[in-house]
Amino acid sequence: MTDVRSAIVATVLNEVRHIREFLDSLERQTRTPDVLVVTDGGSVDGTTEILRQFASHTRLPFRWQGVPGNRSQGRNAAIRLADTDLIAVTDVNIVEPEWFERIIAPLECGKADVVGGWYEPLGDTPRESALGAMTLFSLRDIRPDSFVPASRSVAFTREAWRRVGGYDERLATAEDTVLAFAMRRAGLRFMFEPRAVVRCWTATSAVEAFRMYRRYAFSDGRAGTLGMPQTHYGRIYAVYGIAAGVLVLGFWWPPAWIALVGGAVAYAFVRVRAVVRLGLWTQIPYSILVGLAVDVAQMSGYAAGRVHALPALPLDGPARAIRPRRGT
Incomplete structure (x- = not known):
């Protein structure tokens, strides 16, 4: 060009x-x-x-x-x-x-x-x-x-x-x-x-991370991005859905709770693997809390966004005109 x-x-x-x-x-x-x-x-x-x-x-x-x-x-x-x-x-x-x-x-x-x-x-x-x-x-x-x-x-x-x-x-x-x-x-x-x-x-805290990811997930939910590349709402819902099912199963078959604990430990390690790679060992407990906060934020935010889902725009539709109001 x-x-x-x-x-x-x-x-x-x-x-x-x-x-x-x-x-x-x-x-x-x-x-x-x-x-x-x-x-x-x-x-x-x-x-x-x-x-x-x-x-x-x-x-x-x-x-x-x-x-x-x-x-x-x-x-x-x-x-x-x-x-x-x-x-x-x-x-x-x-x-x-x-x-x-x-x-x-x-x-x-x-x-x-x-x-x-x-x-x-x-x-x-x-x-x-x-x-x-x-x-x-x-x-x-x-x-x-x-x-x-x-x-x-x-x-x-x-x-x-x-x-x-x-x-x-x-x-x-x-x-x-x-x-x-x-x-x-x-x-x-x-x-x-x-x-x-x-x-x-x-984000500078777990609370800020929760709020930020809930806002992101809400907009993703409105736009209906579930299942699109590089989104992972389906995986998060599946992981927590299976965990809930195993928890309930444990009331009838207690060994299921052992599997639940093992699965939770494995999932927590996967969530904090980037922190482990950096050698930030003292931050692992806090990072697990952040991971949980982000997961809950994404699940709740996406679900809330789907309640307020947007109608799809035409692929080649024009962006709405915005009239700048002030500046230099």
Whole structure:
């Protein structure tokens, strides 16, 4: 592809704690985008003041716009504002210096329509590292041919985005999963680029992990992602359903409870294997608690989402127009 323009886009909401580090990491990119667009969903914590300051001194071709609404609306609006042929999407994270250069290259040479980058958790303490390991995929567990990219590290052509109607603006979370599934159904060409790395902040406690994954699962339930690649709601329901059945069986045949305990130990080990790989032995009990919290959050959130299921959008339906309201 020649004479194409490319952009980095992001949407933010109340990110005053980390946004300076995010913007600094964008300034360290080895390649400068034709435009950098950030939309703000209605921050009230000082985020917009930092965006104004950044706009006044950065060397980047930067613009930001206020777009009150959810993340899907913010992402679609940012892509429209960018008005480029190629779009790299991220969130408020620390973007590695070569991220943009690496994630956009397969699009420029015509090898792919969608490129999924990678992401690693940020953690300053053993507990934070364990939480990151429990709440993000490990690279060794990824199958590149079926990897579902997240919008903390993804790039695609404008045509690919248009073809599937953009991000579903009815979804406040899990919008990136739904978009990726739509792009796969549309027959678009995917590529996985593990060297395009974003380092991201994750949940800081079991309670926060529960709330976060329940929100994600609720949106997945609304969109009906059960059984799709890289989702595991069916497995979680099956595991806990079998456990409940064995528990009840034990009232008639007590040896079943021994099997239940053995199965629970084995499942707990599988859930914390990423923590074990990191050698965070002291964090194993806490990680088991986090794993249980995440499982319960996903089961309850997905079920609640199915109660409020969304009607399917046409595959090539247009994304709803969002009118930016304020900014610079």
